[in-house]
Amino acid sequence: MFDGSHFPIEENIAKTSELVKVCHEKGLSIEAEVGSIGGEEDGVAFLGTDVTVIIVIMAVYGWDRYARLTRNLSRSAYTEGYACALEGLGLPTVSIALRHILPNIASTLVVNMTLNFPGMILLETSLSFLGVGVQPPMSSLGTMLGFGRDYLTTAWWIAVIPGLVIVVSTLSMSILGDWVQQKLEPAAR
Numbered sequence: 001m002f003d004g005s006h007f008p009i010e011e012n013i014a015k016t017s018e019l020v021k022v023c024h025e026k027g028l029s030i031e032a033e034v035g036s037i038g039g040e041e042d043g044v045a046f047l048g049t050d051v052t053v054i055i056v057i058m059a060v061y062g063w064d065r066y067a068r069l070t071r072n073l074s075r076s077a078y079t080e081g082y083a084c085a086l087e088g089l090g091l092p093t094v095s096i097a098l099r100h101i102l103p104n105i106a107s108t109l110v111v112n113m114t115l116n117f118p119g120m121i122l123l124e125t126s127l128s129f130l131g132v133g134v135q136p137p138m139s140s141l142g143t144m145l146g147f148g149r150d151y152l153t154t155a156w157w158i159a160v161i162p163g164l165v166i167v168v169s170t171l172s173m174s175i176l177g178d179w180v181q182q183k184l185e186p187a188a189r
Contacts, residue, residue, distance in 0.1 A: 054133055058120055069112060073105040107184035114177035118170035125166055141166050 077083060078101060086096050127133030128142025136143065141162045148159025 051134060051138065054124065054127065057127075058123060061123060062116065062119075065116075066109070066112065070105065070109065073108055074101055077101045077104050111177060111181040111184060114173065114180050117173045117177070121166065121170050121173070 074097065078096075083096055083101060086100060087093070124133060124140065125142035125145065128140035129146045130142075131146065133142055134140035144162040145159055145166070148155075148162065151158050
């Protein structure tokens, strides 16, 4: 099972830093350098920078955490007495899972999603900041932040305002996640 230990973060950071350094020295964009690695200099970073691709990347990112959490919560709930009693009464397993187990684990899944949402915001803004995310003419906070860094000395608000929006949105989603967790906690019912 993939646990992420095969790709330590230090190694990924080192590879990314080296790629950025090479691109900077050659005067190339990251997209052109990555595109040339595959033998085709078409300027496409890995899969492209289309919004659909970014959405798919964000949807695929971290899905294993949700699958593992759902599986473990379902197995835990299924071993409790009420699921065994319902199975003994002859209810089908699908009915037990959908009508009895899912409502008991839904609150934990909702809380997990709201707590992980700031990470998704940061993922999209990071990709856009690096130039492999949403591209102009469409707007993204990461793109605005990236373009604004060139004007920090003359027009600081171009970079500071998108940065503040990123901070406020991620912080508010974290606070919302904490609030939802307190409201949906089984002990608080």
